Amino acid sequence: MSPTARIERDNAWPEISFEERIGTAEFRIHEKAHITVNGDSCRGCTTRECVVACPANLFVPTSDGGILFNYENCFECGTCYLVCNKEGAISWTYPEGGYGIVFHRT
Amino acid sequence: MTAPAHDFDADIIVVGAGPAGSCAAIAAARAGKSVVLVERGPFPGSKNMYGGVVYPRILDELIPSWWETMPVQRWVVKRSTMLLSDTGALNVDFRANAWGAPPYNGATAYRPDFDNWLANHAVEAGARLVCSTTVTGLLRDSTGRIQGVSTDRPDGDLRAPIVIACDGVNSFLAKESGLYPHTDASNFTLGVKETLALPKHVIDERFGVRDNQGVDIEILGGTSGVNGGGFIYTNLDTVALGVVLKLPKLAAQQKRPEQIIAELKRHPAVAPLIEGAEVKEYSAHVIPEAGLEMMPTMVADGMLVAGDAAALCLAAGIWLEGVNFAMASGMYAGQAAAEAITKNDVSSRGLSGYTDRLEKTFVLRDHKKLRKVPHLVLSDRVQHKYPAFVAGVVERVFRVDNPHPKPGVRRIVREERKKAGIGLLDLLRDGWTGMRGFG
């Protein structure tokens, strides 16, 4: 624990690609989206909490200042609606019973 | 089992077959009531993730010799707290090999296994389990009294005089009933974790255990400047490694969760433990973290709230517990609901046996004792300054700097405190809160 032995932090993360990471989880995808994002609300949003916080990385900023949202690989965790400060930007429900994330060894 | 009054499909509907829901169903069904347990996942546990340790003492009351059938990965015989600074680590270990034999203290287990096992006990006790069914709302009669729930299945209304909401941290039922007003992000943390595969003998070697002995490590610091903490738990042939991150801080920090995990994995105190491990499963879930400060009212006419839905979770530094609180509160809710049916009084007064039990047992006592601890542990001071401070002190106490004489510990503390920018008053105040909380 010597302070002189500073470790070299290599900044080349992630060690596996995000696609591989998310590919380790099973999602039973329903044809209907359980979460929808209102693009108009997002256009004026400068803080973009969802983009940083969503563990499944489902909020993607678009070049025209909007947000592209994909519901398919969602953990149904609730983070997005909790961090988003804009009333009405996210409408959030659980997917139809039996669909969505299925954990195996968690 | 008594037949439910006419017009009702059951005496009691339990929403959510997590640890709270299954224990509620077991208790109510054992008391002879007709119970329907509704779960939205394809099987109980399929939607649930956590760090990895169940403290099952409460099961002694519900399932005699539970350890003979519970799907256990490893029995925890070693608990460590790791304090991480950027480069250093202070490890406090506690080992008790006695925990590796009945009646055991804690076990690592996968939730899809554990929750499924517990729900099977509810079915054996006589509860009717329906999976792949999402509860979408409460049914009320013209006077506003709760009459059951609606679900997303065709012909999906289910009627009962009592609903027990065990639907987890996002509890839409508690919110809909008005019992749970808080959805303030600062009361929640996000947990993300990796299930990392390693051969069993490698885990045994690296963690200093054998057979089915396991290790439970809580981590303070090491979360890349986002307030939170980390954990490492050993399963049979995987290691669960994750971080819990305070939501507003995470959002403000511009650092993504998987990036924070990656940095924790590269910390010199962590890397050797998991080197070469393959990511088997990535998962995420939210934790109600603010403890008693955010707890909703837990009883209303015709309704009880238990487990994470009632914010009965202890996520503070050296503790990451919730399954035990969920099982206990669920069990008490089930017992109180059964009593209310017997007494034929399902009003909040008739159901008050629930809060009485919570007050008398560890469920609320622990939460009262630790009321301020979550906020303390997750405060900026404790998060960003103390790990470096403590690590700095310990490093200098152990440093051999001959021919210079060792400086006095008092001086080291003073100098390190200044270096870390911690005021003496703050230190005393936090120490006091901590002592009252932890002591």
Place this chain on the structure above:
Amino acid sequence: MTITVCIKWVLPNRDGDERFAGISLADQAALETGLRVAEALNESCTVITVGPAAAETSLRDALACGAHDVLRVDAPADTDSAETARALATYCEHSRLVVCGDYSSDRGSGSVPALVAARLGRGQALGLIDVQIVGETLSVVRRLDGGRRERLSVTGPAVLSVEGSVARLRRASLRATLSANDAIIDVVTNDASGAIRRTPEAAPLRPYRPRARVVPSPTGSSALDRVRQITDTSSSKGHGETVVLEPGDAANRILESLHTWGYVQES
């Protein structure tokens, strides 16, 4: 006279974990098709599976979706296709229509429906991608090789197999789901022929690797001729060949060809 749907409950390969077991999309489509036909023709719908006790969860799901009767023929999960078809045929004899999934989720070959049809001596329409009910007849579309389609009318007793896209299985009502949970499932033992045969271990698959071909030295007089001889592609050296043989001989011939072309290893 009933409509019979045959489904196969399949354990996932990886760990044989029953929580992740179920029926294929094609079997789900078969069930939905069977239910719709039964409703349209005012018949009853029976669902049969050949499998172990754990397969009853899928029969309960079928009951919840509206099947009138279900039946499990007790057999191990790895019962082979011929045996499965034999058991199914025994209980499909009196049904007006048998609907199967085109493939099970364990990479089934789709042979069971054909074998059932053969045993029953019925007409078959397999690998359907569309099923429409027109009065008393079914108008179905079958996928052919090369992207072609064939439209057929099914009137008499027949065996159909459908692809997963044909119909999306309806969502069972809550009430039906609850009562299906408590239903008693009929089970018959499969003792008509005594022993139940297991699926033989499949031979390991490997990617196609052409065999080394001996090419005689070119003999042309000019260098250009010789180069042409070894590089010329205008004359066909392909495998195309049409022969007419009895089924048994045909099978042998196919195997022989696969062998000479290098797809199958000497055994």
